Amino acid sequence: MIEEKDKNYMGWVTLSMFVYLTVISFEDPFYPYQEYGLFVLVLWLFMLVFYQLPYTLIATQLGMAYDGEEEGGMSSWIRRGTGNDLLGYATAWMYWAQTIPYLIDCASSVVVSVSWVVLGNKSLGDKMSPLVFSLLTFAIVLVFIIFDNVVKNALDATSLWGGIAMVVMTLVFFVMIIWSLTHGGHIATKLTWDNIKPHLSVHYFSSASMLIFAMSGAELASPYISRLKKPGRDYPKAMWLLFIVTAGMVILETLGLAVLFDAKHIPNDFKMNGDYYAFQLLGQEAGMGNSLMYMYSIVCLVTLLAQIAALIDAASRFLASDTTAQFMPRWFLKKTKTGRPINSYIFTAATTLILVLLGGTLPEINDFVNWLLNLNTIVSPYKTSVVFVCFLILRYKHKTFPKGQYVFIKNRKLALGVGWWCFLLTFICATMAFLPQNGVVGSANWFKQLWMNIVVVIFLFGTGLVLPLLRKLEVARDKRKAEQ
Template sequence: MDEKRTLRWYNLGMIAFVMVWGFGNIVNNFAQQGLQVIVSWILILALYFVPYALMVGEMGSTFDSTSGGVSSWVKETSGTKIAYLAGWTYWVVHIPYLAQKPQAVVVALGWVFFQDGSKVSNMNPMMLQLITLIIFLIFMWVASRGITSLKTIGTLAGTAVFVMSILYVILVLTAPIIRNIEPATTNISLKNFVPSFDFKYLTTLSMLVFAVGGAEKISPYVNNTKNPEREFPIGMIMLATLVGISAILGSIAMALMFDANNIPGDLMLNGQYNAFKKLGEYYGLGNLFLIIYACANTIAQISALVFSIDAPLKVLLSDADEEYIPKSMMGVNKYGAPIKGYLLTLVLVSILIIVPALGIKDINGLFNWLLNLNSIVMPMRYLWVFFAFIALKKVGVKKDKEGYKFVKNDSLGYFIGMWCFIFTAFACIMGMFPKVELFSSQWVFQLILNVITPFVLIGLGLILPIVARREKGKNK
């Protein structure tokens, strides 16, 4: 037996759960859908997440000798030009994420120092964004110096946040029994649980897709699993079950603490911290839970910021073809940081930090918009996973290779891949419609930003090959 095949299905399920899931997924989707999100979770997990994760398993098993992840899969199935676009997409969708992370750091620090969200909520939006930009500059410098200790510290902090999230669900669900706490949500009926599937509901799908995305991170572990053919799908079903239990029980816990029929407008901004503040009050511990969570989350957010500045850019440039990316972009400093890539990141992130503050005049609206923008843009990288899987089933690349297979029938696999691709694209398009008053000035401004941003970010990827060709021409 191959000694490398040491992971069992339960090991794989837990590794994937920690990778994919977070407390913010519960809070953000409850904020948008209320108790309807419970049925939404069941549908999204069964019809989208499970096939998505199993597809990733087949791709990881089929292309086990590649190291570039999704872009390598696309390269193997569709050639270098399409692979470049996949790699570019994987990197560029992190730009809104990098613009949002420093903002989240400011919010977390506000709760650490004041145990209250009003200090940040009442700031001038432009002032907040300038502080956000300064924080981004500081940690871009940190990333450029090759400081890796933050990753280790951030992993520990992220684990603490994860454990506290599970603890939150358990303590809130038991609070009515142990502490005789009255639930915040009353007048519950069947219509509270059944989604309306109207236009407003469809605009929230991107946040669900955003929440369950990222399964491609699991691919390196497929061939380390003992008997992948049998145990990998069991592990993924375990993952979906854990996510489902956490999402459903977490949503119920949120409904016990916050009125699902009258959801606070700042729940996405301050909900995580208010939840732990109230939890401490339930159990007579004051702000203890809040302070621990806010401190751990601050460190975790900072670590995620530094890692996301550096890692996606290195993925783009490490396997870069000089035909598509200028050689000058690949230069690194003595710490191994691609400086010109950092400068491009800085320009794009700075624009995305400052421009929205010119039109969105309140902190809550600004925070919610940027979070929703992430839910529109980030899933665009998942489209390449499905594209590669469709190509694999259509062309039959390495179809005779031994290893884990999601579905052995290529036609069925092609259909499932198309379903996931179309659903993801549909969710991204619907997510572009703002969650504010219809046709108001704010709605128009946010819609313009939501439509322009993805096209500009992806469109920039078409410019670099032109620059690369001109650079090669000059060097001849």
């Protein structure tokens, strides 16, 4: 009774905001707007109804079906669904691997955000080399690894307030758009057929995974189900709130971007600086100078720091999960007194350093930022495809469910059809994304990014094979010692 009373519960709104921070950021709608123009509004609506909604509810069923008692999350789902511990380990590794590029992306965005606060403009690329930029990015990751291990309950506080702050800034953005239109502002990209119609090409399809990347991550909530006071009631509520906030954000932002920016003349550094351009334009139109941009920069900075804390915590917990004990050396699974997997944090830092140094070889900071985004649109959707594999396994093996358990689509055949649709769309888009989304096709820089994509993906996913080998050597050594 005392333990139940003293347990540190997480509110369902806090959980929703925590996941929201890692599912989509304010700047995420800027990326596909540069690639697709106003046609992206059609794509968002299609993806929200036919992909994001089923994805969120599939993650809800998986989380409730496996009750959240094991902290492995997705790796626990596949291990318990197949009875194969090796697949559980491989899934945990994939989850960790795909988190690293996103972690670096968030850290690099912190550097960009600070530069706007300090400089008040986009001149960062003129004052800093890509290598220095990459090293600063790594320094931020390192600081937060230490922060995440030292500050108690930092995750809850930063997630809640960071998420709320970004929702508020999204509303401010939309309100300022309305203010601009009612005070003589002009619409840069009007809602006409000429602006909405698609221009199909290989580039269109290779960029499609950008939408999936922007909306993926709902399964991140699953390891925290046990921290909810009433999981059966609160978890579905948290997931529905996640979907509603995500849907509202991408639709409102896309319409706002159409007001501010001509989709046919987007700045080359729009993915890196587009959100700052937006608030700068709105502030200047309202006679506020750069004050609105500075306000956004500070909120963005706080939100990014919250994202980094959440990603480091979640990635390390997935890696040192219930599926890994027999496939990783004991030293790797060592935990601190507070239950933190300390050596997996160190391993995360080392891998981050390798990737930022590789990115630092690109010609410009803008190239580095764009490459990180491209890399995320490969590895993140590959991870997401495993969520649908877990769902398919669950629905193939379980024809009946305990009374009261959450079920997404009770008709089994329809549920399997939706699961296969989501899996195939995700996997195909992730594979197409290996083609670089920036630079002139066939140029030296384009080919460099292509081989970087291939090498890094092989490195991130392939290094997972090394630890089981070390574990085998450890077991053999222990056996020899026991025999002596």
